[in-house]
Amino acid sequence: MRPSGRSRHQKRARAQAQLRNLEAYAAQPHSFVFARGRAGRSVRQLSLDLRRVMEPLTATRLQVQKKNSLKDCVAVAGPLGVTHFLILSKTETNIYFKLMRLPGGPTLTFRINKYTLVRDVVSSLRRHRMHEQQFTHPPLLVLNNFGPHGMHVKLMATMFQNLFPSINVHKVNLNTIKRCLLINYNPDSQELDFRHYSIKVVPVGASRGMKKLLQEKFPNMSRLQDISELLATGAGLSESEAEPDGEHNITELPQAIAGRGNMRAQQSAVRLTEVRPSGRGGFLWQPQGRNDSSLLFLQIGPRMTLQLIKIQEGVGEGNMLFHSFVHKTDEELQAILAAKEEKMKLKAQRQDQQAQNVQRKQEQREAHRKRSLAGMKRARGEADGDSDAEDPGIPPEVEGPGQEEDDEAEYFRQAVGEEPDEDMFPNARWRRPIRPSSKKQRVKNQRPNGGTNRRPPKAKDRPCGPQTKLGPRGATWDNGQGRIRGRARPLKRVA
Numbered sequence: 001m002r003p004s005g006r007s008r009h010q011k012r013a014r015a016q017a018q019l020r021n022l023e024a025y026a027a028q029p030h031s032f033v034f035a036r037g038r039a040g041r042s043v044r045q046l047s048l049d050l051r052r053v054m055e056p057l058t059a060t061r062l063q064v065q066k067k068n069s070l071k072d073c074v075a076v077a078g079p080l081g082v083t084h085f086l087i088l089s090k091t092e093t094n095i096y097f098k099l100m101r102l103p104g105g106p107t108l109t110f111r112i113n114k115y116t117l118v119r120d121v122v123s124s125l126r127r128h129r130m131h132e133q134q135f136t137h138p139p140l141l142v143l144n145n146f147g148p149h150g151m152h153v154k155l156m157a158t159m160f161q162n163l164f165p166s167i168n169v170h171k172v173n174l175n176t177i178k179r180c181l182l183i184n185y186n187p188d189s190q191e192l193d194f195r196h197y198s199i200k201v202v203p204v205g206a207s208r209g210m211k212k213l214l215q216e217k218f219p220n221m222s223r224l225q226d227i228s229e230l231l232a233t234g235a236g237l238s239e240s241e242a243e244p245d246g247e248h249n250i251t252e253l254p255q256a257i258a259g260r261g262n263m264r265a266q267q268s269a270v271r272l273t274e275v276r277p278s279g280r281g282g283f284l285w286q287p288q289g290r291n292d293s294s295l296l297f298l299q300i301g302p303r304m305t306l307q308l309i310k311i312q313e314g315v316g317e318g319n320m321l322f323h324s325f326v327h328k329t330d331e332e333l334q335a336i337l338a339a340k341e342e343k344m345k346l347k348a349q350r351q352d353q354q355a356q357n358v359q360r361k362q363e364q365r366e367a368h369r370k371r372s373l374a375g376m377k378r379a380r381g382e383a384d385g386d387s388d389a390e391d392p393g394i395p396p397e398v399e400g401p402g403q404e405e406d407d408e409a410e411y412f413r414q415a416v417g418e419e420p421d422e423d424m425f426p427n428a429r430w431r432r433p434i435r436p437s438s439k440k441q442r443v444k445n446q447r448p449n450g451g452t453n454r455r456p457p458k459a460k461d462r463p464c465g466p467q468t469k470l471g472p473r474g475a476t477w478d479n480g481q482g483r484i485r486g487r488a489r490p491l492k493r494v495a
Contacts, residue, residue, distance in 0.1 A: 028165040030057050031084040032077060034064040039090045042117070047088045049118045049302040053181060053196050054086070055135040057165070070316055077102055084163055085315075097306060098316075099159055105314040106321065108159055110306040113191065121301030129198055130300050138164050139179035139196070149187050152311060152322040156185075156192075174255055179300075190324070194304035201253070 031054050035047045051058055059082075064073065073085065085100035095112040122128045141164050146157040160183055177199060184193040311322040319340075320326075328336075409425045 026081055028057055029083040029162060030059075030081055031086055031163065032059055032062055032073065032082055033086040034062055034073075035088045035090075036064075036070075037089050039088060043088050043090050043095060045117055045119075046115060046302060047086075050086055050088075052118065052135065053139065053302070054163070055138075057138055074102065074315060096309070097304070099163075100315055101159065101162070102315065105312065105318060106155070106159075107312040107314065107316055107318075108156065109309045109312070110192070111309050112304055113307055114303075114305040116301060116303040118301035121299055121303065125299070128300070129200065129298055134178040134198060137176040137178060139181040140167070140177050140199075142180060142182045144182065144184040145187070146185050147187075149185070152308065153185065155311060155322075156308065174253075190307060192304075192306040192308075194302075194306060196300055196302060198298045198300045200298065 033047055033051045033054055035044050039047075051060055051062075076082075077085070083102055085098070085102065087098040087100070089096050089098070095115070097110040097112050099108040099110070101107075122130070141160065143157055143160060146153055148154075164181075180197040180199055182193070182195040182197065184195070185191075186193070307324070308322075309324050310320060313319040313321055319337075406425075409420055412420045412424070
């Protein structure tokens with residue numbers, strides 16, 4: 001029998017392929033999309049819609065609590081390989097959108113002038129086309145009108161390009177491109193139009209009835225006598241379905257695309273469909289005309305109109321590279337840079353001083369530890385010496401010159417019974433003469449217990465146990481049993 005399972009070469013090849021896929025996935029840009037502060041229900045829903053735009057290279061179920069700061073998010077983003085932050089916030093007057101590049105910046109701050117949620121766009125569509133298979137691959141980014149309008153416009157284009165993985169036009173699979181993200185820059189108003197589309201390919205070169213047959217829904221032919229009527233006249237089709245195609249929106253497919261009638265080297269129609277949402281927060285936008293493209297676009301939302309406010313060098317902080325409303329001269333910029341350099345220099349000096357203090361304290365602590373260990377070792381060696389050796393006594397330099405004469409004066413006092421003269425022992429320490437005690441002291445000494453009012457101590461041979469106290473009328477209180485016992489009364493005689 002043939003052995004079941006894969007061979008070791010197949011397993012090795014599969015493991016290597018999985019490793020390559022993981023490395024390629026880690027090399028792609030990833031993002032966090034969340035709202036900060038008291039954003040409100042609409043702004044939080046807008047952040048969820050932006051997550052749908054950034055899928056699948058974003059954290060779909062990311063939860064950011066109020067106690068989490070921006071530093072916490074940056075610390076978590078490093079091990080996870082996150083490269084961009086998309087942060088929404090709301091103030092009393094405006095709604096702001098921040099685009100951050102990790103880990104070193106820059107940070108672009110936009111003001112959201114208008115926006116429309118996905119639910120508002122879908123509710124205004126007659127037939128919306130949105131399914132989960134569209135979000136298995138990142139969208140196709142299209143930047144329009146980002147010309148030589150300044151360094152800040154070039155930086156914006158670079159930031160938006162780095163949000164999504166790069167595409168090789170010679171090797172890309174068209175079946176993986178299901179969505180399109182269009183960002184259009186208007187140099188007159190200095191605003192950005194943010195649009196999100198769904199892509200679908202429509203075959204051309206056939207009659208309208210044939211197109212209807214190739215679609216997923218089969219047309220209603222109850223009023224027709226023969227199928228030739230549908231193929232010849234296109235009866236039963238709406239005006240939008242019977243929209244004619246011309247040279248301006250027809251292209252040749254370089255490869256086969258999933259869909260009925262979309263074969264390689266055949267022609268397909270190009271259409272740009274715009275909708276008019278009427279929901280809360282919505283706005284109207286009319287296309288100026290048709291553009292050559294290779295696919296059909298259907299709006300799925302969200303929509304935003306952005307205006308660049310400022311560009312900072314770091315992640316949420318740093319030097320101001322660009323500001324739309326505040327403009328500074330070269331002298332002011334030089335003064336700001338000089339002040340910042342001086343501040344950084346002082347900070348470096350403080351850090352050096354702190355490092356020196358820490359090193360000095362460590363050296364002092366180590367020296368003290370060594371001295372303590374040496375003293376403990378010396379004391380242990382002295383304690384372990386010969387205990388039977390004769391005690392040499394106090395050295396003479398410690399005893400002092402008057403120690404010997406003190407002993408002689410004490411010997412004279414004990415032998416004669418009187419105090420010696422001061423001339424006999426000049427270096428001796430003389431005692432104070434003993435004065436007779438006063439009458440009060442004599443009475444106090446005659447009292448028992450040394451003249452104190454304390455009770456005499458109890459006898460040690462007194463038996464322990466419940467003590468008996470006298471109660472009223474000769475009754476006793478038994479501490480052991482907790483009740484009163486009276487005296488025995490004589491019995492009465494009964495006649």
